[in-house]
Amino acid sequence: MSAAKEILERLAGCPLPEWHLVEPSLRRKTLESGETLFLSGMACPYVYFVETGIIKMIYETCDGDAWVKAFAAEDRFFTSLAALLPGGVTSFSAVAACPASVESLPYHLLDQLGDKHPQWQRALRKGFELYGFRKEARERDLLTLSAEERYQRFIEEYPHIAERVTDRDIAGYVRVTPVALSRIKARIKLRQMEEKDAS
Amino acid sequence: MSAAKEILERLAGCPLPEWHLVEPSLRRKTLESGETLFLSGMACPYVYFVETGIIKMIYETCDGDAWVKAFAAEDRFFTSLAALLPGGVTSFSAVAACPASVESLPYHLLDQLGDKHPQWQRALRKGFELYGFRKEARERDLLTLSAEERYQRFIEEYPHIAERVTDRDIAGYVRVTPVALSRIKARIKLRQMEEKDAS
DNA sequence: ACCGCTCATTAACTCAGGTTAACTCTGACC
DNA sequence: GGTCAGAGTTAACCTGAGTTAATGAGCGGT
Numbered sequence: 110m111s112a113a114k115e116i117l118e119r120l121a122g123c124p125l126p127e128w129h130l131v132e133p134s135l136r137r138k139t140l141e142s143g144e145t146l147f148l149s150g151m152a153c154p155y156v157y158f159v160e161t162g163i164i165k166m167i168y169e170t171c172d173g174d175a176w177v178k179a180f181a182a183e184d185r186f187f188t189s190l191a192a193l194l195p196g197g198v199t200s201f202s203a204v205a206a207c208p209a210s211v212e213s214l215p216y217h218l219l220d221q222l223g224d225k226h227p228q229w230q231r232a233l234r235k236g237f238e239l240y241g242f243r244k245e246a247r248e249r250d251l252l253t254l255s256a257e258e259r260y261q262r263f264i265e266e267y268p269h270i271a272e273r274v275t276d277r278d279i280a281g282y283v284r285v286t287p288v289a290l291s292r293i294k295a296r297i298k299l300r301q302m303e304e305k306d307a308s
Numbered sequence: 309m310s311a312a313k314e315i316l317e318r319l320a321g322c323p324l325p326e327w328h329l330v331e332p333s334l335r336r337k338t339l340e341s342g343e344t345l346f347l348s349g350m351a352c353p354y355v356y357f358v359e360t361g362i363i364k365m366i367y368e369t370c371d372g373d374a375w376v377k378a379f380a381a382e383d384r385f386f387t388s389l390a391a392l393l394p395g396g397v398t399s400f401s402a403v404a405a406c407p408a409s410v411e412s413l414p415y416h417l418l419d420q421l422g423d424k425h426p427q428w429q430r431a432l433r434k435g436f437e438l439y440g441f442r443k444e445a446r447e448r449d450l451l452t453l454s455a456e457e458r459y460q461r462f463i464e465e466y467p468h469i470a471e472r473v474t475d476r477d478i479a480g481y482v483r484v485t486p487v488a489l490s491r492i493k494a495r496i497k498l499r500q501m502e503e504k505d506a507s
Numbered sequence: 508a509c510c511g512c513t514c515a516t517t518a519a520c521t522c523a524g525g526t527t528a529a530c531t532c533t534g535a536c537c
Numbered sequence: 538g539g540t541c542a543g544a545g546t547t548a549a550c551c552t553g554a555g556t557t558a559a560t561g562a563g564c565g566g567t
Contacts, residue, residue: 168452176451190440200444230429237436241389244443245399251450252375252483253367256524276545284451289524291546455554475515488554490516 111135112160113212116186120239121232127222136213140164140205147189149202155213156188156236157181162209163270165278166201177281179247180206180270186236188216206274251284257293259283310334311359312411315385319438320431326421335412339363339404346388348401354412355387355435356380361408362469364477365400376480378446379405379469385435387415405473450483456492458482 113135118125140146140162147153149169157164159181166178166187178201181187189199193216222229250259260283264271271279280290312334317324339345339361346352348368356363358380365377365386377400380386388398392415421428449458459482463470470478479489 168448170452174452178447178451190437190444194437194441200448224426227423234433234436237433237440238389238393241436241440241443242393244440244447245389248377248443248447248450249367249399251447252377253369253373275543277543285523286525287545288526288547292524295546474513476513485555486515487517487556491554494516 111158111212112184113158113186113214116158116184117232120235121228122235123228125222125228125232126226130222131214131218134215134218137210138213139210140208142205142207142209144205146203146205146211147199149200150198151192152197153189153192153199154197154216155192156186156216156219157203158186158212158214159183160210160212162211163206163273164203164209164211165206165274165281166203167281168201175281176284177278179243180267180274180278180282182267182270182273190240206278256283256285256289257296260285260290260293261297310357310411311383312357312385312413315357315383316431319434320427321434322427322430324421324427324431325425329421330413330417333414333417336409337412338409339407341404341406343404345402345404345410346398348399349397350391351396352388352391352398353396353415354391355385355415355418356402357385357411357413358382359409359411361410362405362472363402363408363410364405364473364480365402366480367400374480375483376477378442379466379473379477379481381466381469381472389439405477455482455484455488456495459484459489459492460496 113131114125114128137160138146146157146164161183164181164187166181167175168178169175179187187203189197189201191197192199219229219233223233224230250262254262260279263279263283276290276294277287280287283290285293312330313324313327336359337345345356345363360382363380363386365380366374367377368374378386386402388396388400390396391398418428418432422432423429449461453461459478462478462482475489475493476486479486482489484492
């Protein structure tokens with residue numbers, strides 16, 4: 110059973126017809142930690158499915174900083190929306206945050222199956238919906254939370270990711286420098302000690 | 309010709325069949341500046357189409373701050389994705405940033421028409437796609453740009469909005485306080501003066 | 508004309524975060 | 538075992554943004 114099939118059928122909420130049509134286009138790729146899956150600015154009309162490991166999606170700025178847009182761990186799918194549009198290119202890079210293996214499918218194939226079968230159409234719609242939903246949450250966090258709150262929320266919400274990636278990458282996600290993250294962690298620890306002493 | 313029809317057909321790229329079915333459900337509402345269209349946390353499974361004016365979507369934090377998620381001006385549609393899911397509620401409030409008039413359609417109706425006609429399905433898919441695309445751009449700006457850069461980009465990208473809303477709202481969008489925005493503007497003006505003097 | 512209101516600006520102060528650099532720890536490799 | 542590179546921590550200094558408060562401009566209502 111491929112990760113792609115499992116993820117897509119979970120989205121559809123039912124078995125997907127004509128899976129044999131996608132089988133030949135399914136590619137699996139294993140990545141070492143730090144290895145690049147795709148670079149920003151490339152044509153890359155694929156949807157990716159994480160089998161094992163963690164992929165980080167990063168925006169690189171002209172002065173060399175790299176900010177983490179999102180992590181995708183086991184059983185997640187991801188893609189660059191911008192790259193799915195005809196003639197489009199990726200707007201970020203995807204890099205393994207630890208050893209990982211991913212599957213990929215060309216989007217045009219999913220698109221075709223969507224036109225043929227309502228079950229596929231449903232999977233795609235749900236996929237876009239979920240994507241939008243996650244982006245909305247991320248946007249809200251970036252707008253309304255302080256750096257410290259973003260860090261706290263991240264380790265609460267994604268503990269299984271937090272313990273497997275470097276603090277450097279967590280800092281990139283929280284949108285602070287590694288030095289600042291270290292200070293934030295020290296501040297939190299200090300407060301916890303004080304609370305213990307008080308009680 | 310309603311704004312909703314115009315916007316949806318532009319998304320579909322073709323005329324939409326059975327428009328007479330949506331006509332009876334189309335509601336128009338005019339809002340004064342500062343009037344609320346819907347509040348965060350409400351059931352609100354509608355898609356809105358801006359006919360005239362500007363609507364701001366805001367996140368309110370528990371300590372009373374209001375951050376602007378996005379503006380929607382003439383010929384834009386918007387909705388709270390979270391509120392479209394069955395049993396879902398809005399995750400932000402929508403308020404008129406200047407006198408405005410909007411149309412609304414219940415999402416379930418669009419959903420039904422999507423199941424009946426590929427043209428409608430296409431309009432919805434394109435709608436979600438566009439929504440995701442915009443969210444992606446906003447996320448990137450918040451992650452990779454400084455406050456000053458976000459301000460500059462905003463007035464370059466949306467000059468027709470920038471000149472019609474208060475600096476207070478622009479500050480909320482740029483994610484700084486009005487005081488900080490005023491300083492940023494002063495800084496930019498100062499630099500422009502210096503450049504003129506030098507040349 | 509006057510009042511009261513909101514908005515924008517400016518200044519003074521505080522503080523969180525960026526920058527740089529030194530230091531430690533760990534693990535990989537020879 | 539020795540060495541080297543990368544990750545994380547800590548300190549010192551600087552900058553930009555939040556906070557508070559005072560001031561002025563514009564506007565609607567009386």
